[in-house]
Amino acid sequence: MGRPRQIKPLPSGSNRRSFLKRAIPATMAATAAPLLLTTGVSAIAQPNPSVSQHGVASGDPLSDRVILWTRITPATARSVVTVRYVVATDAALSNIVARGNTKTNTHRDLTVKVDAAGLQPQTTYYYQFSAEGQDSPIGRTRTLPLGDVDSLRMAVVSCSNFAYGYFNVYRRIAERADIDMVVHLGDYIYEYGSGQYGSTRPCEPASEIITLTDYRTRHAQYKRDADSQAMLRQHPLVAIWDDHETANNAWVDGAENHQGGTEGSWPTRVAAALQAYYEWMPVRIVDAAKPQHNYRSYAFGNLVDLILLEERLGGRAAQLGSNIGSAAGYFIQSGAYNDPARQLLGAKEEAWLFDKLRTSQARWKLIGQGVMFAQVKVQGAPNSAGGGVFFNSDAWDGYQPARNRVYDVLKGGAGQTAVDNVVILTGDIHSSWAADLSQDPNNPDPSSGGYNPATGEGSHAVEFVGTSVSSPGVDDPAAAAGTIAALTPANPHLKYINLNKRGYMLIDADANRCVCEWWHVDTVARISSNEAFAVAFEVRAGSNHLVASVQTTPRTDAPLLAP
Amino acid sequence: MQLSFLSTALLGSVLAFGGASAGAADYQFSGDLRYNTDRVEIRFDVTGGGDVRLWTDSWNNGLNFDPISVLWQQTGNDYTRVLEVDDDDTIAAGQGFYDTGMAFSGLAAGHYLYVVGPSFVEPFANGDLLSGGYAQDGSTPIPISLWNQPSYDPNANDQKGTFYNIHLSGVDNAVMAAVPEPTSVAMMLAGLGFMGGIVRRRKRAVWVTSHDVV
Numbered sequence: 001m002g003r004p005r006q007i008k009p010l011p012s013g014s015n016r017r018s019f020l021k022r023a024i025p026a027t028m029a030a031t032a033a034p035l036l037l038t039t040g041v042s043a044i045a046q047p048n049p050s051v052s053q054h055g056v057a058s059g060d061p062l063s064d065r066v067i068l069w070t071r072i073t074p075a076t077a078r079s080v081v082t083v084r085y086v087v088a089t090d091a092a093l094s095n096i097v098a099r100g101n102t103k104t105n106t107h108r109d110l111t112v113k114v115d116a117a118g119l120q121p122q123t124t125y126y127y128q129f130s131a132e133g134q135d136s137p138i139g140r141t142r143t144l145p146l147g148d149v150d151s152l153r154m155a156v157v158s159c160s161n162f163a164y165g166y167f168n169v170y171r172r173i174a175e176r177a178d179i180d181m182v183v184h185l186g187d188y189i190y191e192y193g194s195g196q197y198g199s200t201r202p203c204e205p206a207s208e209i210i211t212l213t214d215y216r217t218r219h220a221q222y223k224r225d226a227d228s229q230a231m232l233r234q235h236p237l238v239a240i241w242d243d244h245e246t247a248n249n250a251w252v253d254g255a256e257n258h259q260g261g262t263e264g265s266w267p268t269r270v271a272a273a274l275q276a277y278y279e280w281m282p283v284r285i286v287d288a289a290k291p292q293h294n295y296r297s298y299a300f301g302n303l304v305d306l307i308l309l310e311e312r313l314g315g316r317a318a319q320l321g322s323n324i325g326s327a328a329g330y331f332i333q334s335g336a337y338n339d340p341a342r343q344l345l346g347a348k349e350e351a352w353l354f355d356k357l358r359t360s361q362a363r364w365k366l367i368g369q370g371v372m373f374a375q376v377k378v379q380g381a382p383n384s385a386g387g388g389v390f391f392n393s394d395a396w397d398g399y400q401p402a403r404n405r406v407y408d409v410l411k412g413g414a415g416q417t418a419v420d421n422v423v424i425l426t427g428d429i430h431s432s433w434a435a436d437l438s439q440d441p442n443n444p445d446p447s448s449g450g451y452n453p454a455t456g457e458g459s460h461a462v463e464f465v466g467t468s469v470s471s472p473g474v475d476d477p478a479a480a481a482g483t484i485a486a487l488t489p490a491n492p493h494l495k496y497i498n499l500n501k502r503g504y505m506l507i508d509a510d511a512n513r514c515v516c517e518w519w520h521v522d523t524v525a526r527i528s529s530n531e532a533f534a535v536a537f538e539v540r541a542g543s544n545h546l547v548a549s550v551q552t553t554p555r556t557d558a559p560l561l562a563p
Numbered sequence: 564m565q566l567s568f569l570s571t572a573l574l575g576s577v578l579a580f581g582g583a584s585a586g587a588a589d590y591q592f593s594g595d596l597r598y599n600t601d602r603v604e605i606r607f608d609v610t611g612g613g614d615v616r617l618w619t620d621s622w623n624n625g626l627n628f629d630p631i632s633v634l635w636q637q638t639g640n641d642y643t644r645v646l647e648v649d650d651d652d653t654i655a656a657g658q659g660f661y662d663t664g665m666a667f668s669g670l671a672a673g674h675y676l677y678v679v680g681p682s683f684v685e686p687f688a689n690g691d692l693l694s695g696g697y698a699q700d701g702s703t704p705i706p707i708s709l710w711n712q713p714s715y716d717p718n719a720n721d722q723k724g725t726f727y728n729i730h731l732s733g734v735d736n737a738v739m740a741a742v743p744e745p746t747s748v749a750m751m752l753a754g755l756g757f758m759g760g761i762v763r764r765r766k767r768a769v770w771v772t773s774h775d776v777v
Contacts, residue, residue: 079660080652080660080661082649082685100713101684101685102713102714102715103629103650103661103713105660105661106660107624108716108718113716113718114717115711275718279718285717285718285720288718288719288720
């Protein structure tokens with residue numbers, strides 16, 4: 001500093017489609033509302049010369065560090081860019097506590113990822129990047145707490161389909177100053193081309209994404225969305241992928257929406273998708289040698305262990321049957337569905353999960369994961385009578401022996417203590433659900449492994465399922481009501497179902513209870529600032545079943561949002 | 564660090580192409596550094612004012628550490644900085660994004676010192692004189708294999724390799740040579756009564772490490 005810097009030569013370039021999507025009963029799907037087209041104002045930030053036109057983001061906070069992210073768009077093409085950053089305790093960036101420099105290059109698609117360490121726990125920080133003489137917008141983030149913690153408040157989202165609508169949900173979350181983080185449970189991007197699954201906004205590229213360049217381009221488009229930028233700028237993100245970050249109904253060796261004959265090998269496509277994902281998301285890679293294994297956990301003091309699962313690319317066996325979600329794909333738990341070798345997580349991740357659950361000392365074990373864990377039947381029956389008819393073989397219903405192994409851990413026995421206070425957080429199905437978790441929900445006798453829907457007895461944990469940010473559900477209210485009326489008698493453990501609203505979940509946990517509020521926006525067909533509290537359910541410590549709750553009180557001491 | 568330089572010298576190897584010390588030749592020095600504060604220091608002469616190129620090609624897409632280099636020309640009992648470059652992959656084929664290098668057309672005759680080390684920060688050198696030292700002076704050495712460099716890619720956890728490969732083209736008498744540590748230079752100059760303001764160390768650059776907690 002303070003002296004002329006040697007001018008050096010500039011480097012140049014010698015060297016560089018879901019539950020209701022798939023789970024709507026066919027008869028219901030036929031009555032779903034048509035797609036809404038709009039000519040409204042685009043929420044895409046207009047292209048500009050800013051080097052940080054894709055915004056800033058932070059993610060995967062720990063008690064002493066957090067990932068800071070941006071992407072550099074040089075004014076003129078360059079293969080290498082030096083980037084500086086500062087971290088401060090105030091929004092004016094006057095009390096700088098950390099600073100540094102890094103580089104990025106075209107092999108990383110000029111994305112920047114810094115693991116800013118040496119920070120204090122449970123502290124809100126503000127950060128900014130600078131490159132090529134321009135400063136980025138100021139971001140805001142927060143580290144995790146240690147030790148005794150009074151509460152956790154966080155937003156939970158999933159299924160953000162750019163083509164299907166505007167990210168009004170993200171904007172509402174950006175306006176909340178009192179949340180500790182945002183958890184995205186997957187389907188952060190969608191792989192389809194323009195008009196293939198949503199036509200409110202065109203896709204970049206216009207075709208289905210397959211190559212590395214394709215995936216990068218799609219991530220870049222999502223990152224240019226103004227509402228996405230607003231949310232990512234204000235809160236640390238903890239994200240996992242589901243299937244659409246690669247291709248619909250992905251499993252370890254393929255996907256419904258991958259045709260090897262015309263789209264190349266599946267491993268090549270997965271490698272491209274994950275490279276772009278790690279480049280463009282504020283995510284800390286767990287194992288650089290095995291990028292598909294991103295299951296991990298976060299300790300929120302002694303209050304919450306947030307356990308995040310990978311359910312697509314690490315060890316999932318192929319879904320059974322076809323026509324998943326349609327009447328032709330309905331199934332019963334027989335034959336291959338009873339094969340214990342069919343994994344959803346894979347043996348290694350499954351063992352890791354069981355160990356995490358059994359050894360956690362936290363009051364709450366929140367499991368963030370992709371596909372619905374609770375049984376959802378189109379025809380109910382106790383297990384002694386065959387268990388009924390299921391419709392979604394892409395969810396845990398399609399992997400019942402694997403799910404039973406999870407229940408074995410929750411129930412304890414064989415020398416193991418039961419695991420209480422487990423809350424499963426789920427996305428994927430573009431609809432809102434609250435469920436008690438029972439292996440035999442249509443058996444009303446808890447003493448024989450059944451479930452009492454009036455008291456919750458027999459439930460071993462609970463599940464909160466969040467609706468989509470923008471992907472479609474059963475958007476016609478009458479059709480949704482018809483579906484719910486059909487589902488309810490077969491599923492006494494499902495305490496709340498909403499199929500026609502987009503929105504997010506707000507989790508508020510303390511030592512005594514874990515509350516989930518469902519918040520819904522009025523539309524995604526245009527930019528709108530309207531949201532409404534829908535309902536709240538809670539689970540009380542030690543009870544392992546749901547009761548109705550009320551809207552929680554926002555914190556009064558929330559740190560200032562970033563300017 | 565002087566000790567680590569010693570290890571550098573021991574580990575390094577040199578290949579010369581183009582012959583004798585009397586004429587401009589091409590040289591290659593390779594070896595391994597151990598710590599992030601290590602530096603490779605190579606002396607050479609230029610006699611004919613010809614074209615000179617100095618570069619690394621060992622970054623190898625992040626397999627090895629990110630190098631930075633500075634060229635000094637001897638001026639009296641000190642050295643004056645000619646040029647400092649962090650990244651330049653345009654000097655020769657085989658370089659990668661973060662390799663370093665520099666090229667001169669008609670470099671003045673004289674005695675030179677080419678110094679390459681892990682890229683801590685820009686600038687690498689504290690000032691225009693060698694006696695001003697380097698930005699990493701005083702830092703606790705960290706094994707490169709355990710160090711997250713400023714430019715490391717968290718997605719790849721890369722740049723942990725210690726190997727360097729340095730090329731010098733169009734120079735004479737290139738030798739990997741121990742040179743006095745900046746403080747030693749200062750002491751020598753003091754003994755000669757030439758202290759003046761030369762030995763005042765520059766305040767360390769603000770951007771001194773990959774991540775400073777301040």
